Amino acid sequence: MSIRESGVFLDVITSKENPSIKLYTKLSGSKKERKNSRMYVLEGFRLIQDAIKENSAVRQIFFTESAYDKYYSELSQVDLKEVKVLIISNELGIRISCTEKPQGIFAVCDIPEPESLEKSLDAKGKYVVLHQLQDPGNLGMIIRTADAVGVDGVILSESCELYSPKVIRSTMGSVFRVKIFENCDIDNIFRCFDKHGIKSYAAVVDKNADDLRTCDFDGGCAVIIGNEGNGLPSDVSERCTKRITIKMTGHINSLNAAMATGIIMWEMSGK
């Protein structure tokens, strides 16, 4: 079985023992594998198209036979020249998919080299620091919201892994556009903020903290968000310039962490 691609007939991969497929499934299922190889996976047309458009380092793309007919011509041929294209059977596509309705298009990408926080920070920028955030869906949603409201960078410290398929999927492509600093040390973050004169605001649930609505977010500043269940450790919040809170007028005083971060970014970007 073969399929024609740029004048060349490609064999259709049917076995999950194929080395490329084995790599894909390992990267899809194992954080350790992603960490060691510095590669991760994408699934779905829109996400892969965004990755190519934003010059992410896409190394391999697998199309199922059906997906090849449907999506291949829509991808930019210029940008695809560095990419190895492989065709897999529809059955194999269903097998390696992590979604309920597989589109049959998968990719393997390089994880970008981490940028230096010290060199990359803008003294007038607006940043979000996520410290010990654990839920992949929350992380994805925060990155997507940061992309929409226009935050200058998302800084991760002891948080869940950025390149897990669930986080990547829930960013809806924003992971390729937002500047993200992975695996940052909290001490180093504060050191860099000091160096650049960036003020830090600890987001806390405490009615005595400053009201988010009256916070001016003047000049370079960063909001520090903590863990879903426990919030920020006090030794972190105490190091911040200010402590801010979302004053709630309803029956409960807690919000989902992504929602809270979204509302804070919304206020920050409007000032």
Place this chain on the structure above:
Amino acid sequence: MSIRESGVFLDVITSKENPSIKLYTKLSGSKKERKNSRMYVLEGFRLIQDAIKENSAVRQIFFTESAYDKYYSELSQVDLKEVKVLIISNELGIRISCTEKPQGIFAVCDIPEPESLEKSLDAKGKYVVLHQLQDPGNLGMIIRTADAVGVDGVILSESCELYSPKVIRSTMGSVFRVKIFENCDIDNIFRCFDKHGIKSYAAVVDKNADDLRTCDFDGGCAVIIGNEGNGLPSDVSERCTKRITIKMTGHINSLNAAMATGIIMWEMSGK
């Protein structure tokens, strides 16, 4: 096998063929069953405790043997007098659970009688209408946020089912506190708004619509949110008093529907 409860020894249910367990699993898995019987299920201590605290009509509670020792005494004995308590084996608890780490406590509740929108609306209230919203996680998160920021009611029209386990779980108990109007007809919603003088704001993605940040949300008003992918149908947005939009300053002009609704509710509740 039996367990002592209020001086009575209760048999431990071990079979999934037990009629009460069969009812639980049917209600857990089938929208049709929930609709026909007007009952739904809860899982987890915190959710069930909230339901009891907020006087929701809890009919039966199942504890696994381990959960009974751990949680029973924490539930209010006064409020439990109308509730049938059953003990099930730990194995059966794992079997009927929908979560990864089951706590071993489950309940069957009556779906409350729908309230009349016409009679219940407050002319000075702040409302959110969800029209054709489809994602259970989004619906749950919106209800939780409405509970925190203090919205007077969430009105559902052609949206996903409120009493599915996923929606209930993601409300984190807010479903028992927020006034929710289920299965409302969009024509009737507009009729009731007119009658009570409640202004309606269509949330749209359109740079020519009014900027959310400058919207005054004066007096009684409602924001109408549409479907995740398609937004509001134009025949609905055109019937609204105003069209409002979240002006985005980042790279994309779309937000997750729950995030967008949360930001709008946040603005509405602050005015």
